[in-house]
Amino acid sequence: MSAPIFAGTPEQQALASEIFRLMSAQGALFAADAPIKQTLSNLTDFLAAQRKREREAMAHEIDAALRANDQVFARQEDTETREIIYITSRLGVYPTRREDTSHTFKQRLYEPDEPLPVDDISVVVSTSRPALTTVEPVFISDYWQQQAGMVSFPLRSTSASTGDFDVQELEQDRESEVPVLDTDKDTPVEPVVSPDVALDDLLPADLVAQDLPAQAVSSEIRTTVPPVEITNQELMSDIEEVVPGPAEPLVAEADEGITADRLVSEDRVDIVDVDAIPAVPAMTPSESVVEGSDEVVQADEIDEIDEIDKIALEDTEPIAPPAIFTLPDGTAIDLQQPVSKLMATHRVILEEALINRIDQDPLQRIVHFGRDLYTDADKINLGKNDLRRIRDYILEIGEPVLDTAIIADLYHSHRQSTTESFRFSLNYRLHREKEFEFVGVAGACLWSTRGLPFIGTKRVKASEMGHLTSYLVEGYDDSLEQQHGAQINEEGIVNRQITFFEWEHGILPLDASLATLLPQPLLSEQRSVVLRFDVPQHYTSYLVEVRYPTGNRGGWLQGLEDFFHEHLVAGAIIKLARTEEPHVFTLTYEESGVRSDRLLTFDDKKNKFVFANLSYECAVDSEQLLSQRKFGKLKNLKALPTPDRRKADFVLAHVFEVVGEQLGTRNDPLYWLSLDDLYVAYNVLRPASRPYIESLLAADAMYAPDEATPGAYYYKPVPEVEEIEEEEDTDVLVYDDDDEY
Amino acid sequence: MDARSIIYGETALDKLVQWLRATGEPQDLEVVVQRYLEILRELVVEEQP
Numbered sequence: 001m002s003a004p005i006f007a008g009t010p011e012q013q014a015l016a017s018e019i020f021r022l023m024s025a026q027g028a029l030f031a032a033d034a035p036i037k038q039t040l041s042n043l044t045d046f047l048a049a050q051r052k053r054e055r056e057a058m059a060h061e062i063d064a065a066l067r068a069n070d071q072v073f074a075r076q077e078d079t080e081t082r083e084i085i086y087i088t089s090r091l092g093v094y095p096t097r098r099e100d101t102s103h104t105f106k107q108r109l110y111e112p113d114e115p116l117p118v119d120d121i122s123v124v125v126s127t128s129r130p131a132l133t134t135v136e137p138v139f140i141s142d143y144w145q146q147q148a149g150m151v152s153f154p155l156r157s158t159s160a161s162t163g164d165f166d167v168q169e170l171e172q173d174r175e176s177e178v179p180v181l182d183t184d185k186d187t188p189v190e191p192v193v194s195p196d197v198a199l200d201d202l203l204p205a206d207l208v209a210q211d212l213p214a215q216a217v218s219s220e221i222r223t224t225v226p227p228v229e230i231t232n233q234e235l236m237s238d239i240e241e242v243v244p245g246p247a248e249p250l251v252a253e254a255d256e257g258i259t260a261d262r263l264v265s266e267d268r269v270d271i272v273d274v275d276a277i278p279a280v281p282a283m284t285p286s287e288s289v290v291e292g293s294d295e296v297v298q299a300d301e302i303d304e305i306d307e308i309d310k311i312a313l314e315d316t317e318p319i320a321p322p323a324i325f326t327l328p329d330g331t332a333i334d335l336q337q338p339v340s341k342l343m344a345t346h347r348v349i350l351e352e353a354l355i356n357r358i359d360q361d362p363l364q365r366i367v368h369f370g371r372d373l374y375t376d377a378d379k380i381n382l383g384k385n386d387l388r389r390i391r392d393y394i395l396e397i398g399e400p401v402l403d404t405a406i407i408a409d410l411y412h413s414h415r416q417s418t419t420e421s422f423r424f425s426l427n428y429r430l431h432r433e434k435e436f437e438f439v440g441v442a443g444a445c446l447w448s449t450r451g452l453p454f455i456g457t458k459r460v461k462a463s464e465m466g467h468l469t470s471y472l473v474e475g476y477d478d479s480l481e482q483q484h485g486a487q488i489n490e491e492g493i494v495n496r497q498i499t500f501f502e503w504e505h506g507i508l509p510l511d512a513s514l515a516t517l518l519p520q521p522l523l524s525e526q527r528s529v530v531l532r533f534d535v536p537q538h539y540t541s542y543l544v545e546v547r548y549p550t551g552n553r554g555g556w557l558q559g560l561e562d563f564f565h566e567h568l569v570a571g572a573i574i575k576l577a578r579t580e581e582p583h584v585f586t587l588t589y590e591e592s593g594v595r596s597d598r599l600l601t602f603d604d605k606k607n608k609f610v611f612a613n614l615s616y617e618c619a620v621d622s623e624q625l626l627s628q629r630k631f632g633k634l635k636n637l638k639a640l641p642t643p644d645r646r647k648a649d650f651v652l653a654h655v656f657e658v659v660g661e662q663l664g665t666r667n668d669p670l671y672w673l674s675l676d677d678l679y680v681a682y683n684v685l686r687p688a689s690r691p692y693i694e695s696l697l698a699a700d701a702m703y704a705p706d707e708a709t710p711g712a713y714y715y716k717p718v719p720e721v722e723e724i725e726e727e728e729d730t731d732v733l734v735y736d737d738d739d740e741y
Numbered sequence: 742m743d744a745r746s747i748i749y750g751e752t753a754l755d756k757l758v759q760w761l762r763a764t765g766e767p768q769d770l771e772v773v774v775q776r777y778l779e780i781l782r783e784l785v786v787e788e789q790p
Contacts, residue, residue: 325747357750372767
């Protein structure tokens with residue numbers, strides 16, 4: 001960009017050049033033609049100070065120099081402040097800005113250079129009428145319609161085989177059923193013509209829609225029927241003539257005319273323009289009497305005829321296609337029914353089918369956790385750092401943690417931490433990670449991870465417990481006999497007596513009563529739930545793990561070993577109750593005075609049952625209390641190893657032999673034991689219900705009920721046969737031929 | 742739309758996704774099934790002449 005050439009004296013040129021340089025520097029970032037403004041006072045202040053000149057003289061010199069170069073510096077004077085302003089640009093000249101209105105976007109938009117010709121307006125707006133979609137009527141044979149009771153008589157207007165409109169049949173119908181005007185009569189009343197009554201209007205809608213030759217028929221009929229002139233009397237007499245028999249007399253009073261509508265409605269193929277018969281008297285709506293006839297046609301009968309015609313017309317209308325689709329399992333769903341009704345009937349099937357389909361969606365557009373569904377695109381992703389933090393947090397807490405607690409403690413500052421979508425995202429992500437395990441229920445999403453302390457006893461393995469409690473899923477659960485399920489659901493309380501096995505291991509078999517009280521697992525593949533049992537009597541709480549039944553294995557609760565040993569004895573009655581929290585329950589027991597007794601315990605070190613002095617203050621059932629006085633023989637029970645304890649019949653025989661009363665001899669033993677004592681003693685070794693023990697007794701011939709004492713049984717074991725080893729004396733039996741000879 | 746051509750869980754699933762996104766938060770399975778039936782019903786019943 002070349003500098004402008006300045007005019008004036010050398011001093012003025014130098015001064016103008018310096019001012020131009022100053023103003024160019026001022027507008028260094030301006031556009032080349034953008035105005036750069038500066039006031040005379042500012043220039044004077046700057047240059048006077050720089051050159052140490054008087055301000056007045058300097059101002060005069062500047063003004064003179066810039067006036068001499070007015071092609072470079074435009075001079076303006078502010079009318080308000082009386083300030084002199086010089087304007088230039090980096091180009092060295094300040095062109096006055098003019099607005100270019102030679103072309104505008106608005107102009108180009110509304111006035112294109114090459115507008116479309118008028119003929120091509122169809123490109124923008126279609127002048128042709130779009131084809132209307134028509135639903136083809138479904139033709140149903142008259143035969144089937146009659147069979148289904150849809151019509152009371154065969155349709156006349158369509159051919160039974162093809163559905164085509166039969167002109168001759170139509171005319172025959174007209175002659176046989178329709179009041180026909182006699183055109184031979186010549187008494188003029190008023191010309192009656194019917195050019196405007198289109199047959200199409202009188203035909204069933206489906207016939208018209210099918211584009212059958214009905215229009216041709218109608219036009220033919222119009223042309224073949226000439227205009228007629230009739231009188232009132234002729235009309236009445238004609239009507240009398242065509243009225244079929246006395247069974248259905250169609251009569252009319254002479255002084256009350258036949259209404260036009262009536263005449264038309266009774267005849268679907270009437271070609272008379274009845275609106276053009278003003279002189280015809282109207283028929284009374286209620287009843288009509290024919291002159292000289294005693295027959296009376298009730299209005300109801302006429303309406304009945306109308307109804308028949310109406311049904312015939314309706315039956316020929318297209319039938320709406322059924323809105324039925326089938327689910328994968330074959331269940332038919334009719335969408336014509338209200339959604340609420342469908343949900344009430346098929347809710348479970350519909351939910352399962354939708355979940356299955358959503359899982360199979362290759363795009364995985366919808367994801368679900370429990371019963372909550374959300375879009376995959378909207379869920380919040382959590383990274384590996386998040387998972388590590390959550391795992392550390394759970395380990396720090398030392399027990400399963402609620403999702404809400406995780407969010408509150410780890411994501412309290414997260415802007416979306418309060419939304420349900422974040423909660424869903426957290427649960428969904430943790431559910432997909434192997435190092436996390438969901439142990440919550442509906443309404444309380446608890447998460448566990450590897451490394452947490454084990455809940456419950458390790459003395460009984462999970463596989464063994466599943467086997468020991470299998471009687472519950474085999475139909476020997478009698479827990480609901482004392483307390484009905486409805487009552488448990490209503491009150492939210494279960495009372496239960498604990499046995500020795502339960503007391504010793506802190507385990508409760510998950511029978512029907514507990515299953516009714518406790519929540520069900522939220523996820524289908526969930527195998528356990530962790531609940532918290534609060535003990536208000538001691539201000540303590542215990543974590544209890546619920547293991548749900550799987551297959552032929554029963555379920556149980558574990559984790560109450562410490563509480564049972566500290567506060568209860570076998571035979572105590574406990575009460576479990578729901579709270580407002582779905583995963584929190586209260587565990588209480590009935591207290592009594594402090595008592596002490598020698599009760600059965602298990603010595604881990606000696607691995608045998610012993611009686612020891614125990615103090616307790618819980619109420620117990622004296623029949624179930626394992627005191628040495630009553631069940632002294634129990635100390636002889638063997639702590640059976642796992643393989644033997646799994647054999648229910650083996651345990652039963654062992655209990656009989658140890659606890660039962662020996663009535664026989666040593667060589668021919670016979671044991672006797674009541675079922676109550678058997679139940680108590682059997683539950684020392686493994687859990688069982690009374691029906692289960694009774695089934696074991698009934699299944700083996702060695703057990704027989706005592707007829708004299710109901711509820712008591714005999715056990716007569718099969719004497720053991722001493723195996724005598726047959727010593728084969730090969731020396732005797734085997735000989736060598738050589739020896740003999 | 743002919744109801745017989747409906748594949749439950751596949752037909753109009755995009756509309757269900759659209760509705761689910763519009764709600765802005767996870768929905769219970771029962772509510773989703775109910776809404777899905779309404780969508781199918783709109784497709785079939787209300788399009789009939």
